Amino acid sequence: MLILSVESSCDETAVALVEDGRKVLADEIFSQVALHSLYGGVVPEIAARSHLEVVTLLADRALETAGRTRADIDAVACTYAPGLIGAVLVGVNFAKSAALALGVPLIPVHHIRGHIAANYLAYPALEPPFLCLAISGGNTMLVDVRGYTDMSVLGRTRDDAAGECFDKSARIMGLGYPGGKPLDDLSRQGDDRTYDLPRPAVHGDNPYDMSFSGLKTAVVNIVHHAEQTGQAPDRPGLAASLCRAVSETLVGRTMDAAAALGYENIAVAGGVAANSRIRADFEAACRREGRTLFVPPLRLCGDNAAMIGAQGYYEYLAGHTAGSDLNAYATMAL
Amino acid sequence: MLTLALESSAKAASVAVFEDERMLAFSIQNAGLTHSRTLLPMAEDMLKDLGKTTGDLDRVAVSRGPGSFTGLRIGLAEAKGLCWALQIPAVGVSTLEAMAYGGPVLDGQMLCCCMDARRGQVYNALFTVEGGKPVRLTEDRAISIRELESELVARQEPWILLGDGAELCYNELDREQVTVFIAPEPLRLQNARGVALAAMDKAPVSADELLPVYLRLSQAERERLARMEKQ
Numbered sequence: 256m257l258i259l260s261v262e263s264s265c266d267e268t269a270v271a272l273v274e275d276g277r278k279v280l281a282d283e284i285f286s287q288v289a290l291h292s293l294y295g296g297v298v299p300e301i302a303a304r305s306h307l308e309v310v311t312l313l314a315d316r317a318l319e320t321a322g323r324t325r326a327d328i329d330a331v332a333c334t335y336a337p338g339l340i341g342a343v344l345v346g347v348n349f350a351k352s353a354a355l356a357l358g359v360p361l362i363p364v365h366h367i368r369g370h371i372a373a374n375y376l377a378y379p380a381l382e383p384p385f386l387c388l389a390i391s392g393g394n395t396m397l398v399d400v401r402g403y404t405d406m407s408v409l410g411r412t413r414d415d416a417a418g419e420c421f422d423k424s425a426r427i428m429g430l431g432y433p434g435g436k437p438l439d440d441l442s443r444q445g446d447d448r449t450y451d452l453p454r455p456a457v458h459g460d461n462p463y464d465m466s467f468s469g470l471k472t473a474v475v476n477i478v479h480h481a482e483q484t485g486q487a488p489d490r491p492g493l494a495a496s497l498c499r500a501v502s503e504t505l506v507g508r509t510m511d512a513a514a515a516l517g518y519e520n521i522a523v524a525g526g527v528a529a530n531s532r533i534r535a536d537f538e539a540a541c542r543r544e545g546r547t548l549f550v551p552p553l554r555l556c557g558d559n560a561a562m563i564g565a566q567g568y569y570e571y572l573a574g575h576t577a578g579s580d581l582n583a584y585a586t587m588a589l
Numbered sequence: 590m591l592t593l594a595l596e597s598s599a600k601a602a603s604v605a606v607f608e609d610e611r612m613l614a615f616s617i618q619n620a621g622l623t624h625s626r627t628l629l630p631m632a633e634d635m636l637k638d639l640g641k642t643t644g645d646l647d648r649v650a651v652s653r654g655p656g657s658f659t660g661l662r663i664g665l666a667e668a669k670g671l672c673w674a675l676q677i678p679a680v681g682v683s684t685l686e687a688m689a690y691g692g693p694v695l696d697g698q699m700l701c702c703c704m705d706a707r708r709g710q711v712y713n714a715l716f717t718v719e720g721g722k723p724v725r726l727t728e729d730r731a732i733s734i735r736e737l738e739s740e741l742v743a744r745q746e747p748w749i750l751l752g753d754g755a756e757l758c759y760n761e762l763d764r765e766q767v768t769v770f771i772a773p774e775p776l777r778l779q780n781a782r783g784v785a786l787a788a789m790d791k792a793p794v795s796a797d798e799l800l801p802v803y804l805r806l807s808q809a810e811r812e813r814l815a816r817m818e819k820q
Contacts, residue, residue: 307665
């Protein structure tokens with residue numbers, strides 16, 4: 256089954272062609288990073304405008320790359336939630352009218368489910384059940400993946416996403432936008448014990464919930480204090496200490512959950528999975544505890560449409576299709 | 590030639606199907622529901638009621654702006670999806686021109702098309718009517734009501750106000766200086782019938798080339814330019 260998939264939830268416009276949920280025939284991406292970097296973050300209106308300008312070009316290119324025609328398309332899948340609403344609307348409305356005109360089913364896909372499904376593309380043998388930590392600029396959640404479309408959130412951030420903590424910290428440290436990559440690079444030159452940053456404590460009865468806003472505030476305070484006292488902060492040391500603090504929280508919660516639920520397989524998904532400290536800590540922890548780690552390659556960690564096509568296939572098998580009244584949503588339960 | 594026309598630039602969603610210049614069906618929904626839910630089902634149902642499918646379409650006409658940024662993008666993304674999948678051309682028409690085509694097109698009539706652009710401005714274009722068709726007197730633009738007023742006064746004619754900004758203009762214009770009438774409601778608001786009519790003699794483009802005309806930058810871009818000017 257060949258699925259044309261569309262992703263437009265944030266600052267990447269992407270169109271892909273995926274066969275049977277596992278084989279990527281085309282994976283076209285237009286990144287808007289250059290458009291938003293002038294503003295120090297994603298501007299929703301600029302994102303939505305850009306999606307509309309490039310979506311058909313990417314769809315044309317996907318067919319060309321795959322060497323297929325419109326007649327080969329068996330279904331159209333799209334991210335319908337969560338995301339920047341003006342941005343998601345573009346992909347949803349393009350996808351649903353294309354599905355109507357092609358006379359094929361329309362499959363709505365939850366963006367985070369798509370990130371989790373990036374693992375199916377990277378690891379052909381991986382099947383649920385497994386435990387997945389989904390970490391991105393907008394989301395941080397620990398997911399019990401019992402089946403391809405049967406999953407529940409074990410814990411999540413109570414405030415900022417891990418990626419948001421990285422981006423905001425990078426901005427205050429003068430590393431620009433997007434800050435994840437430069438922060439990661441800088442951290443490798445520093446000592447991760449330079450600063451004693453807080454490990455966010457979360458009150459309540461869910462041991463898997465997380466919090467990152469306090470950590471972000473601590474970084475802001477260190478930088479401001481250094482400015483006021485005229486002493487330059489140890490930037491590599493701060494970057495390394497921050498990566499360590501975020502990683503210890505994420506890896507710790509995930510390994511606790513894996514032990515409690517008895518999961519052998521642990522997957523990581525989303526743009527923050529590109530962070531080298533988090534990858535290394537997960538590798539070490541899984542080796543120590545005898546669990547198997549799955550982390551998609553960098554290209555599949557960020558937003559892309561191939562992952563939407565992968566999850567779309569399993570949503571279709573589960574009978575999850577929509578009509579031309581499908582709407583887009585800024586927020587949606589997993 | 591079968592044309593599907595879409596209009597979603599303001600609060601109402603509207604769809605029409607034309608066979609050449611003959612209107613086969615027309616609908617409008619003004620219940621405040623999001624266009625993302627209503628516009629495509631309206632088109633799908635209309636084609637079905639006509640015993641046709643999307644495969645029968647020869648082109649899709651859509652209002653390309655000005656208007657609500659999100660509303661425009663819903664109509665344009667749907668037009669792009671249909672045209673891309675069917676490999677048929679698209680025609681993007683000015684929302685203000687479509688408004689004139691959908692209005693009281695009586696020869697000699699002066700039409701003032703206006704939409705509330707906020708921030709003290711209206712999106713506006715002026716037309717007269719010749720041979721039953723609107724003829725442009727100005728380009729589409731975003732201008733203050735005072736600027737519009739001086740243009741209307743200079744032309745010394747009674748004007749018919751059209752669009753969702755008609756009431757705003759009627760209330761704000763100095764009616765001692767200029768004679769204005771508000772068009773009756775069925776003729777006042779932009780709709781897909783006007784879009785289809787305005788598209789008749791326009792050159793079609795590909796789905797790729799179909800683009801919105803917002804007439805205004807995003808807020809972030811405006812503020813950035815203002816900061817740069819200050820420095």
